[in-house]
Amino acid sequence: MELTRPLAEATAARSVRFVDVAKRFGEVVAVERFNLAIEPGQFVTLLGPSGCGKSTTLNMIAGLELPSEGRILIGDRDVTAISPADRDIAMVFQSYALYPHLTVFENIAFPLRARRRRTSEAQVASRVTEAAKVLGLDQLLQRYPREISGGQRQRVALGRAMVRRPTVYLLDEPLSNLDQQLRVQMRSELKDLHLRLGATMLYVTHDQGEAMTLSDTIAVMSGGRIEQYGAPKDLYRNPANLFVARFLGEPGMTIIEGEVHAGRFAAQGVTLDLPDELAGRHSRLAMGVRPEDLVAQDPAVAPMVGTVRTVEFLGSRSLVRADIGPVLASAFVEPDIRVRAGEAIGLAPLRADLVRWFDPRTGAAIPATAAVRLAP
Amino acid sequence: MIIRRWLQVALVLVPASIVALGPILWAVSTSLKANDRIFAVPPRLIPDAATLTHYRRLLAEGVHWSFLNSALYAVAAVAASVAVGAIAAYALVRFPVPAKRLLLVLFMAALAVPSYALLLPIQSIFVQLGLFDTRLALPILYAAHVVPFAVWMIRAHFVAVPIELEHAALVDGYSRAEAVWKVILPGAMPAIIAASTFGFLYSWNDYITATTMIDSPGRRTLPVALIFFQGFHGRDWGALMAGVVIATVPPVTLFLIFRRYLIGGFSDGSVKG
Numbered sequence: 001m002e003l004t005r006p007l008a009e010a011t012a013a014r015s016v017r018f019v020d021v022a023k024r025f026g027e028v029v030a031v032e033r034f035n036l037a038i039e040p041g042q043f044v045t046l047l048g049p050s051g052c053g054k055s056t057t058l059n060m061i062a063g064l065e066l067p068s069e070g071r072i073l074i075g076d077r078d079v080t081a082i083s084p085a086d087r088d089i090a091m092v093f094q095s096y097a098l099y100p101h102l103t104v105f106e107n108i109a110f111p112l113r114a115r116r117r118r119t120s121e122a123q124v125a126s127r128v129t130e131a132a133k134v135l136g137l138d139q140l141l142q143r144y145p146r147e148i149s150g151g152q153r154q155r156v157a158l159g160r161a162m163v164r165r166p167t168v169y170l171l172d173e174p175l176s177n178l179d180q181q182l183r184v185q186m187r188s189e190l191k192d193l194h195l196r197l198g199a200t201m202l203y204v205t206h207d208q209g210e211a212m213t214l215s216d217t218i219a220v221m222s223g224g225r226i227e228q229y230g231a232p233k234d235l236y237r238n239p240a241n242l243f244v245a246r247f248l249g250e251p252g253m254t255i256i257e258g259e260v261h262a263g264r265f266a267a268q269g270v271t272l273d274l275p276d277e278l279a280g281r282h283s284r285l286a287m288g289v290r291p292e293d294l295v296a297q298d299p300a301v302a303p304m305v306g307t308v309r310t311v312e313f314l315g316s317r318s319l320v321r322a323d324i325g326p327v328l329a330s331a332f333v334e335p336d337i338r339v340r341a342g343e344a345i346g347l348a349p350l351r352a353d354l355v356r357w358f359d360p361r362t363g364a365a366i367p368a369t370a371a372v373r374l375a376p
Numbered sequence: 377m378i379i380r381r382w383l384q385v386a387l388v389l390v391p392a393s394i395v396a397l398g399p400i401l402w403a404v405s406t407s408l409k410a411n412d413r414i415f416a417v418p419p420r421l422i423p424d425a426a427t428l429t430h431y432r433r434l435l436a437e438g439v440h441w442s443f444l445n446s447a448l449y450a451v452a453a454v455a456a457s458v459a460v461g462a463i464a465a466y467a468l469v470r471f472p473v474p475a476k477r478l479l480l481v482l483f484m485a486a487l488a489v490p491s492y493a494l495l496l497p498i499q500s501i502f503v504q505l506g507l508f509d510t511r512l513a514l515p516i517l518y519a520a521h522v523v524p525f526a527v528w529m530i531r532a533h534f535v536a537v538p539i540e541l542e543h544a545a546l547v548d549g550y551s552r553a554e555a556v557w558k559v560i561l562p563g564a565m566p567a568i569i570a571a572s573t574f575g576f577l578y579s580w581n582d583y584i585t586a587t588t589m590i591d592s593p594g595r596r597t598l599p600v601a602l603i604f605f606q607g608f609h610g611r612d613w614g615a616l617m618a619g620v621v622i623a624t625v626p627p628v629t630l631f632l633i634f635r636r637y638l639i640g641g642f643s644d645g646s647v648k649g
Contacts, residue, residue, distance in 0.1 A: 062543070062547055063546070063547075064543050064546065064547075084546040084547045085546055085547070085548075085549045089547060090547065090548075091543070093540045093544060094540075095538060095540050097538065097543065097544035099544075099545075099559055100563060101562040101563055101565075110545070110548050111548035111549055114548060114549030114550050114554075115550075116549055117549055160544075160548070164549075170547075
């Protein structure tokens with residue numbers, strides 16, 4: 001796969017903006033007060049569990065769904081009510097949506113042959129061949145979709161998207177039908193493609209691994225709203241609320257709700273000293289800590305004590321799941337830890353500043369400036 | 377073991393093919409025999425002196441015009457019913473048509489009504505509309521009979537076409553009509569061919585509607601024209617069988633060309649991406 005210059009130069013990446021967009025299906029609100037600005041050339045992922053409105057959002061940019069409210073702009077152009085054909089976007093579908101009665105060549109050529117594009121056959125041939133070469137499909141051009149493998153179909157779908165150099169690429173869970181190995185491979189090829197095309201790409205997935213590795217920016221969605229928008233590292237380190245804290249990470253943050261008494265955070269099995277600015281202001285708090293930020297300690301002195309439920313050996317480390325009060329906490333510990341199910345385990349945050357604090361009523365994160373002092 | 381299986385299959389298939397093909401073979405044989413040999417005893421399947429007299433007779437009587445009439449009516453009926461059927465099927469699949477299920481049941485119910493039960497009322501309506509004994513009468517009635525079947529058949533295929541295919545075509549720069557024409561219809565070809573073949577066979581084989589709605593010899597269909605060889609010429613078996621042979625050619629040809637779509641080939645060329 002070598003870089004073909006014209007391909008990179010001809011792509012004019014555009015920005016995408018949502019202004020107060022909402023989408024309702026009857027009584028059901030699919031997307032609500034959606035505001036998002038995507039810079040030209042960015043790779044942005046809409047990440048969320050199924051039913052969170054991410055695909056609906058993508059379909060609205062594509063023009064396959066009309067928003068109930070608000071406006072969508074691509075570049076400077078208001079495309080809210082413009083037909084999909086006139087938006088100059090390309091889309092890769094989860095099911096690939098290859099045309100079964102057309103060969104691979106004809107599938108990739110299909111967008112170029114649309115009447116409104118008026119591409120000469122010579123141009124069609126050269127551009128299809130070029131795209132096929134980039135994607136390693138040159139040997140398969142005369143085959144039908146049913147005659148090629150899942151990974152190859154995926155590439156054909158990509159080829160059909162890139163052949164006409166759209167201003168925005170929309171990718172709707174394009175890797176979810178591939179097996180694990182192929183998915184990882186296509187993931188890096190996609191990233192590579194994005195770097196070379198320099199195009200604006202909007203990607204929808206429920207797989208946080210994909211979102212983290214591919215994206216410049218991630219919008220975590222739930223219930224039709226954006227929960228948080230930011231760089232993958234930011235989202236992971238500083239979740240804006242309990243939803244993002246639980247959703248990101250495999251497993252997600254352990255969240256423990258508790259009372260604040262005399263400058264200390266206390267929950268069943270947990271006692272932590274609080275930073276002053278938190279201690280005075282809240283009577284209830286929720287603490288969040290990533291599994292890799294916990295270390296095992298002697299239960300007699302540990303600030304968090306629980307009962308081991310399972311220990312999973314993962315090679316370089318072990319994942320311990322332990323009941324701390326009503327919460328099932330997760331912690332990555334050294335691989336040869338000697339605890340068994342039913343035994344007591346003590347855990348402690350690696351550093352006090354790695355603990356995140358949330359308001360349990362609203363779920364919003366409370367920025368803590370000072371470090372939490374660990375209880376003795 | 378294999379031989380026993382084979383024998384069992386043969387035991388069923390040989391009588392079945394004799395029942396199905398025997399009359400046709402006998403018709404071919406009779407159509408090639410001279411008049412005095414037709415009832416010869418013992419009967420011979422392969423005529424000792426084949427003759428084309430009966431076929432020449434048919435031509436002389438102008439039966440080829442009836443053949444063309446039949447073909448014209450059938451083709452017009454098929455074109456109309458498949459066009460209407462495909463559009464209706466698409467609408468029933470993709471648009472929020474009110475009382476969709478009821479409509480489909482009605483279509484099915486229409487199939488269940490025997491067409492001859494309605495012949496007399498339709499005849500008097502056609503007389504009043506000035507359609508009786510015109511070249512429009514039979515295409516209209518045949519199409520009306522085939523449309524419900526076409527709707528069901530094509531709809532079943534459209535239902536299986538994922539909406540993403542259409543969406544992909546829209547995003548690729550095509551209008552909705554173009555998307556349907558270039559992506560959805562080619563995928564539904566098996567269903568369309570099956571509906572067309574059914575429609576053609578129905579129209580081609582019909583006798584009772586044709587004899588009720590058409591009076592003039594010049595607008596007769598083939599089955600109606602052939603019947604006259606029974607009465608007027610005192611059972612002219614040779615000519616009659618020659619006519620039967622000619623009448624069999626188009627359906628058999630159609631079947632041979634499209635058998636892939638007609639026998640369990642309905643999912644062929646499928647929609648899986």
